[in-house]
Amino acid sequence: MPTNRLRGKTIVLTGTQKTLPIKELIEENGGECIVFPLIQTTELHSPEDAGRLSELDNYDWLIFTSQNAVQVFIDKCQRAGIDIRKLACSIASVGAQTTALLEKYGLKVDFMPSTFSADVFVKEFPETVQETQRKLFIRGSLAKPTIRNGIANITEWTVYETCANHASVVPLVELLKQKQAIVIFASPSAVQVFQEKVAPIVGWQHVSAAAIGHITADALRKLGVEVYVQPATYTMRAVVEEIILLEEEQ
Structure with a gap:
């Protein structure tokens, strides 16, 4: 059931897959969803x-x-x-x-x-x-x-x-200069692109990192990045649902 638990939250999706259902889930719960694919196939x-x-x-x-x-x-x-x-x-x-x-x-x-x-x-x-x-x-x-x-x-x-999707780098950098965001990483490849192209400009301090899968989470931790969300089920929906639950508890 839709809520306002994500009100005031910006969630960035960095993967290559179709994201419309996830975008709708975030927006139904009051959040802002922005899609910046960091990789392309x-x-x-x-x-x-x-x-x-x-x-x-x-x-x-x-x-x-x-x-x-x-x-x-x-x-x-x-x-x-x-x-x-x-x-x-x-x-x-x-x-x-x-x-x-x-x-x-x-x-x-x-x-x-x-x-x-x-x-x-x-x-x-x-x-x-x-x-x-x-x-x-x-x-x-x-x-x-x-x-x-x-x-x-x-x-x-x-x-x-x-390979890296360079078209997403500049707008993501500009976003993170302005506000804090929850960034969902679906693969180590996306983590690597962020580390190489985005982090040198804005760092990780404006990012709450969410990971799909233990391999992606490990890639973040190896960089010294705290993993905000890592659900047991390796799906985008599970990540967003866990974010909603965490925001409810705060």
């Missing part, structure tokens, strides 16, 4: 794409850990005339939003880890599958080697790259 086109697409049915599992990977994979399949609903392989997904996007396209998710984390995934996934089964990890350019190193018989396919 671009599909990679490679000579290996045609081969990977033609061999999809040779894999027992497809592994996705981000919405971006799902969307780019779907786009590549559609351009190649592949009906993704007829794929014979099973699908593993890390993250509620990743799973939601897969299901939106009619794909059944056969495995999700108990926590939306690659570290947990590599512990739980091998208990579900046979080591000899072939797995294709569809990933972005900045994916850590956790899954590659932790899963047997796996092939990686890098389908998009992540």
